[in-house]
Amino acid sequence: MSNDNKNISRRDFVKGAATGLVVGAFASMGMYSYTSSAYNRLPKTERKMEDFGACRSVRVTNISETSWFNNAHLIGDIHAAGGLLVNQYTLNWAPFANGKGSAKGSYEEGIGSIKELLPNDLKKAWELQKKLALHPDNPGGYSCLIEVEALDGTIHKYLLDTGWSYEWMEDSFKREGIDKMLEEQQIEALFISHEHWDHFWGLPVTVKYDNRIPLYVHDGFYEEGLQYIKDSGYKGDLTIVDKPITQIIPGMALLKFDVPIINRVFGETSLAFNIQGKGLVLISGCCHQGILKFADFAQANLKYDNDRFYGIYGGLHISPFEDWDPKYDDLVISLGQWDFERIGCNHCTGHLTAKKFIEAGYPVVRGTARFRSASKDYLGNGDKISFGC
Amino acid sequence: MQLTAVLPARRAANRQVDLPEMLTNCLLAANHYREFKRLVGWKGMAVCPRAPRAWTLRIRSRAGVFGLAAEDARRDGQGQHATLGLYYFPAPEEPLLETMSLAASFASTQPDYLETVRRFTAMGEWAAPFRMGTLEVSLAPEEDGLTLLCRALDRKLSIARDGVATPDGKWVIWPGEAEENFPAHEIARDFFLVLAASVTRSLEEPPCRAGQSKTPGHGLFYDCAGNRSPLDDGISLVTDLLCWGDRETLAALASLSLARCDVTAGMENRHTLPAPLDDALFWKTHDLRELSRDEAYAPAFDSRPGLIVLSGFLGAGKTTFLNQLLEYYAARDELVAIIQNEIGQTGVDGKLLEGDESIVELDEGCVCCTLVGNLSKGIEQLKARFNPKVIVLESTGLANPFNILNELETLRPLVRLDSITTLVDAENAPGLLSDHEIARDQVAAADTILLNKCDLVDEAERERLRSTLRELNNRAVLVETEHGAVNPGYLYDADPFEQRAGLLPCMPNGTRHTHADEDFTTHRLAFPSALDRDRLMEALDRLPDAVFRLKGIVHLSNEPQPAVVQYVCGRHELSPLGDDFDQDGFLVAIGRDMDLAVLEEMLGADA
Numbered sequence: 001m002s003n004d005n006k007n008i009s010r011r012d013f014v015k016g017a018a019t020g021l022v023v024g025a026f027a028s029m030g031m032y033s034y035t036s037s038a039y040n041r042l043p044k045t046e047r048k049m050e051d052f053g054a055c056r057s058v059r060v061t062n063i064s065e066t067s068w069f070n071n072a073h074l075i076g077d078i079h080a081a082g083g084l085l086v087n088q089y090t091l092n093w094a095p096f097a098n099g100k101g102s103a104k105g106s107y108e109e110g111i112g113s114i115k116e117l118l119p120n121d122l123k124k125a126w127e128l129q130k131k132l133a134l135h136p137d138n139p140g141g142y143s144c145l146i147e148v149e150a151l152d153g154t155i156h157k158y159l160l161d162t163g164w165s166y167e168w169m170e171d172s173f174k175r176e177g178i179d180k181m182l183e184e185q186q187i188e189a190l191f192i193s194h195e196h197w198d199h200f201w202g203l204p205v206t207v208k209y210d211n212r213i214p215l216y217v218h219d220g221f222y223e224e225g226l227q228y229i230k231d232s233g234y235k236g237d238l239t240i241v242d243k244p245i246t247q248i249i250p251g252m253a254l255l256k257f258d259v260p261i262i263n264r265v266f267g268e269t270s271l272a273f274n275i276q277g278k279g280l281v282l283i284s285g286c287c288h289q290g291i292l293k294f295a296d297f298a299q300a301n302l303k304y305d306n307d308r309f310y311g312i313y314g315g316l317h318i319s320p321f322e323d324w325d326p327k328y329d330d331l332v333i334s335l336g337q338w339d340f341e342r343i344g345c346n347h348c349t350g351h352l353t354a355k356k357f358i359e360a361g362y363p364v365v366r367g368t369a370r371f372r373s374a375s376k377d378y379l380g381n382g383d384k385i386s387f388g389c
Numbered sequence: 390m391q392l393t394a395v396l397p398a399r400r401a402a403n404r405q406v407d408l409p410e411m412l413t414n415c416l417l418a419a420n421h422y423r424e425f426k427r428l429v430g431w432k433g434m435a436v437c438p439r440a441p442r443a444w445t446l447r448i449r450s451r452a453g454v455f456g457l458a459a460e461d462a463r464r465d466g467q468g469q470h471a472t473l474g475l476y477y478f479p480a481p482e483e484p485l486l487e488t489m490s491l492a493a494s495f496a497s498t499q500p501d502y503l504e505t506v507r508r509f510t511a512m513g514e515w516a517a518p519f520r521m522g523t524l525e526v527s528l529a530p531e532e533d534g535l536t537l538l539c540r541a542l543d544r545k546l547s548i549a550r551d552g553v554a555t556p557d558g559k560w561v562i563w564p565g566e567a568e569e570n571f572p573a574h575e576i577a578r579d580f581f582l583v584l585a586a587s588v589t590r591s592l593e594e595p596p597c598r599a600g601q602s603k604t605p606g607h608g609l610f611y612d613c614a615g616n617r618s619p620l621d622d623g624i625s626l627v628t629d630l631l632c633w634g635d636r637e638t639l640a641a642l643a644s645l646s647l648a649r650c651d652v653t654a655g656m657e658n659r660h661t662l663p664a665p666l667d668d669a670l671f672w673k674t675h676d677l678r679e680l681s682r683d684e685a686y687a688p689a690f691d692s693r694p695g696l697i698v699l700s701g702f703l704g705a706g707k708t709t710f711l712n713q714l715l716e717y718y719a720a721r722d723e724l725v726a727i728i729q730n731e732i733g734q735t736g737v738d739g740k741l742l743e744g745d746e747s748i749v750e751l752d753e754g755c756v757c758c759t760l761v762g763n764l765s766k767g768i769e770q771l772k773a774r775f776n777p778k779v780i781v782l783e784s785t786g787l788a789n790p791f792n793i794l795n796e797l798e799t800l801r802p803l804v805r806l807d808s809i810t811t812l813v814d815a816e817n818a819p820g821l822l823s824d825h826e827i828a829r830d831q832v833a834a835a836d837t838i839l840l841n842k843c844d845l846v847d848e849a850e851r852e853r854l855r856s857t858l859r860e861l862n863n864r865a866v867l868v869e870t871e872h873g874a875v876n877p878g879y880l881y882d883a884d885p886f887e888q889r890a891g892l893l894p895c896m897p898n899g900t901r902h903t904h905a906d907e908d909f910t911t912h913r914l915a916f917p918s919a920l921d922r923d924r925l926m927e928a929l930d931r932l933p934d935a936v937f938r939l940k941g942i943v944h945l946s947n948e949p950q951p952a953v954v955q956y957v958c959g960r961h962e963l964s965p966l967g968d969d970f971d972q973d974g975f976l977v978a979i980g981r982d983m984d985l986a987v988l989e990e991m992l993g994a995d996a
Contacts, residue, residue, distance in 0.1 A: 007561075008560070010491065010562075013491075014498050029555065075722060075724040085421055220399070259417065295438075296436060299439060321417060321420075321446075324445065350719070
């Protein structure tokens, strides 16, 4: 090869190569970076395919998705207290208010005012706390009933989360008959998805009806949260979840995600179900780990029918991280890649995002906008979604 | 050492810790602080989907994307250890690609390059040319000591002895020229410093020790047959090492690494370290309050809410865009407050916004005719009540944003100007821009132009419109959308350390044309009774050209939902309000010398 031939710039070459040449030809040109010996190989990862069995169907009843009623009041309180990093127990919200104002709340002082009333005199406890709290009419709460049909036809019932306001959750439980199910020990366990106020602080309402219900919480719960379980009058079997996957019954597993969350909360647990003949269903309280990580973890670790995702329900945050190249339809695009057949979201997915799913033609199950839920574009209070029925 | 921000508070003693996840949790927890995000220039992070565990992320100091891949993990008597691969994927036009391998250059020209980057660990060999170095993290058995090190060549060099030629005989790389020759350590260090600062922030303590070592490294000399041999050319393998926690524990954990360091220092003598290790943020981010007192970091601690001035002629799609802004920030637990001053006695958009009480309507109808005192007062009200992160000033389509610019100096103690955003309706813009000086000023004043409703015009018309807009303003970011569909994260909360193009200087005479100079008037009609849909549509079809804009809420007979009426330049639309509305129906018309007889005759006419 003569050394006096014309040169071609690297940029022009690779741009031209994009249209005219195939990668295989590159090696014959002597490019080191295209020889198989050039670099050490990247590590390969095998899917673990943990077999957690199968069930026949799952039905979710939205007991309450109205975590609070005024977003401006909630966010205003948080920022007045110092922002998203403030310990939630100091925000001076019921039931841990002490009447001293923003950022001066305290678990000890709040619980001290009502401890003797828990769990049997919740009406009085809540009235007492409302007098001390900021924005006393804002609390609502998140909770849903999950009914799993086993392969033998047995129905297993579970609670995911237990809301916030004693008043609101008491009414919501009665509306859906949860109070009676608890009294009759029909509900086999309560899963608290994470320590946030709107998922956990209503615990005394559940304990009032069944103080021995098996309880599962993430091992990221702080001292205040664990103490509150005791102070609520709970007498049952507490499981502090410390394994990535915990099988509950065949076809139902609890997945654990270690992730820092705002207002000094750590970690979330979410549920996965393998529907026989259909595939995987994912259910979350908030999904603070992000739907991307939830789906990815499930795919990497679980065995499920048809090796496909079938349904998803809950708060569908895309990721705890802000994306480095944000798209208008990030969540819609991402969910589309997983090809779910049935999608149920609630208000913390965001109203416009729920609309985007519907406009994109996704199989979103819509709600009825009852009991103070704001829109039919997502599943609201009292609405149901089924997978596999 | 306090690990509860990044590991479960109640974890079992001696439990296997997922160290790569702990590090990404450090990044996540640290970036909950807006100030930290600004200090380090954090741009975002993503999980690699359906791929071996990895993350991609961007930071201010580099135009491209870093990749972080979990590799191996192990335990021994010294504690738990994990190795991560660090990659850097240059932006497609980044000059660095000229110094990287041909495989890297080729990869970056592919249309799906960035999508491939997002899942780089699923791509096998594809990612290898982009590897910069290795990170190692170790945690002491009692979890009282943590070390983090970054190891990379100061130059990654490979030389093509025989050159690389195209089949038709042109040299791409001359014989003896380098195929790769780039400063891998310098690139890797940019990310390492951000990661280290996040560890310090999350542990709430600075490292007790930092060190650097250099050992001989080598490049590669290869021929076209694939034979290769090491090339000694002054290349070093550089290792930067940081230790947090208990010194005695770390003495054991890091003894081998520290022994090899050419230089080590603690907080007390860190000035003896080579730059930039001597003064890096990882020594400081444990105490953001202390940092806020340092003038050099002041922009990161600016707590004034960002002000977005939202401008654009009527009908350009501001309401839709506003709803997206509200939801974008609400999903991030941040509050947007809106100052709305639509002409007319009822702010119709207030019914379409879902922001609770975060809407303040100025008492005056039009901000451009309002004394600045009212605007300041509105902003003070909002800040006192809601502590918003962003304030959106929705200026009416007839307002001239240059007049707002004139007043911004007065507002400076209250807000930081983030953007003047002008929405332009692609279909109606040519007529509006040629007929109305206000419309031209709105484009000229913008930092961001959203060319909306692009689905209503063809490509040739869009091209002509882009040229027109560029003639009026060649410095604004121009984004084309349909239905105002753009992610606000793409547009706003600019990095305060990045140089931004300055706004055009204001005209010395200070005052620009307003709607009053063009004889626009407004007229409101109330409709106590429900209207017939067909009759209303027919009336809208018959409105004279003098009516420029019409909007309102009306009750329709035989329909349970009230309807929102939107009319602009001959186009009209009725859509369900989707909410309760207990008041009389109304329409607000804006135009010049309007004859509204076709609407007035519907008054008193029951369906």
